[in-house]
Amino acid sequence: MTDKELVKNCMEGKREAQKLLFERYAGKMLTVCKRYFDNVEEAEDALQEGFIKVFEKLHQWQGSGPLGGWIRMVMVNTALTHLRSSKKWKDSTDIEAAGDITSDEMDALSTMTADELLGLIATMPVGYRTVFNLFALEGYAHKEIAEMLGISENTSKTQYLKSKDWLKKKLLKQEKEIERSE
Numbered sequence: 001m002t003d004k005e006l007v008k009n010c011m012e013g014k015r016e017a018q019k020l021l022f023e024r025y026a027g028k029m030l031t032v033c034k035r036y037f038d039n040v041e042e043a044e045d046a047l048q049e050g051f052i053k054v055f056e057k058l059h060q061w062q063g064s065g066p067l068g069g070w071i072r073m074v075m076v077n078t079a080l081t082h083l084r085s086s087k088k089w090k091d092s093t094d095i096e097a098a099g100d101i102t103s104d105e106m107d108a109l110s111t112m113t114a115d116e117l118l119g120l121i122a123t124m125p126v127g128y129r130t131v132f133n134l135f136a137l138e139g140y141a142h143k144e145i146a147e148m149l150g151i152s153e154n155t156s157k158t159q160y161l162k163s164k165d166w167l168k169k170k171l172l173k174q175e176k177e178i179e180r181s182e
Helices: 003-011 015-034 040-056 067-085 087-092 114-121 126-137 142-149 153-181
Strands: none
Touching: 003 015, 003 067, 015 040, 015 067, 040 067, 067 126, 067 142, 114 126, 114 153, 126 142, 126 153, 142 153
């Protein structure tokens, strides 16, 4: 069944189509949600709420782009809504200036494997993780991130730079631990 047929059947209230849509996209979308939370339960909550929104707003999908991309946008927005309403996010947005970050520290990503990066992203402070995901993985511009999160563009840039510095420090720590164990 094509995505267009699937959406049409879902909008007609056919339960089998709704189940198929969920099964087709839930795994990928849970991965998206996990990147924004430090525990699986919060990611699963965002996933469930996101799919409720998907089913409520299926009529908004134009069919011109991929359905999975549209669903991903709904999931990211749902995750951000959860983050904005949480105390963790409110505590993380008041950050210091990034003037002390060197260009060497900004190159931290180039030394990481994808698995290392994803593992470390999951342990980042919520503000760093959110901006890093939106900028580096989702491809949003800092201006867009600022609007989405209700922060300044400079705060978005600073959070991103700080996240890369944080990643570098964690990676260096892991490398030293490996050297000591050899």
